[in-house]
Amino acid sequence: MLKKNELRPIRSFVLRQGRLTKHQANAIKLLSKNWVIPFGSKLINWDKQFPNKDARKIIEIGFGMGATTAEIALKQQDVNFIGLEVHTPGVGNLLNLIQRNELTNLKIIHHDAVEVFDSMIATELLDAIHIFFPDPWHKKRHHKRRLIQDSFLRKIYPALKRNGYLHIATDWEDYASWIIDAINKFDGLELQKDKFFTKPSYRPDTKYEKRGLGLGHDVWDILSIKR
Secondary structure (H helix, E strand, O other), rough: OOOOOOOOOOOOOOOOOOOOOOHHHHHHHHHHHEEEEEOOOOOOOOOHOOOOOOEEEEEEEEOOHHHHHHHHHHHOEEEEEEEEEHHHHHHHHHHHHHHOOOOOOOOEEEHHHHHHHHOOOOOOOOEEEEEOOOOOOOOOOHHHHOOOOOOOOOEEEEHEEEEEEEEEEOOOOOHHHHHHHHHHHOEEEEOOOHOOOOOOOOOOOOHHHHHHHHHHOOOOEEEEEOO
């Protein structure tokens, strides 16, 4: 409960009560102990979480239903991934995909990314951060809810290693311009301008992206490097 005179934080998401299927609910009940890292106040010990202790470390923020996340992890067995998501159906769906594909290099934290980075991610730890298709909050009055803000970049920036990268993808042109402007103004991130519109081979098309591309919509893959 908020204390008197304490402002409620502006969140980039709304917790909608989406339908949780029986398959997803069973996954959360039976599989969480193996693949969900509980939210807490201690830094994650990646060596205890994954068998490959020499693998690169990547966090994905907001994995949705998890299909893209599972596909990337399956193709990149030399990388240890942690996916962050607040919506329960997506967590259940990704747990089923992890079990089906026998993935040992992917785990989940079912919690708000802002709070996870506040308390669980060490400095200069990550090789990359992925943020694919964050909510664009397209109405001007809702722009304050957009995840990519200077305050958020300042929060995640310390977790990246030097030369680590931040990869953001969006299919909303106004949000792409917003993201590019935010990164250009941020001291320490170097925008890779030659890589706009060039989707890296490791990122598969999402179901909604394929539909948008079929309708002639553009997608922006925006990469920046920590210097």
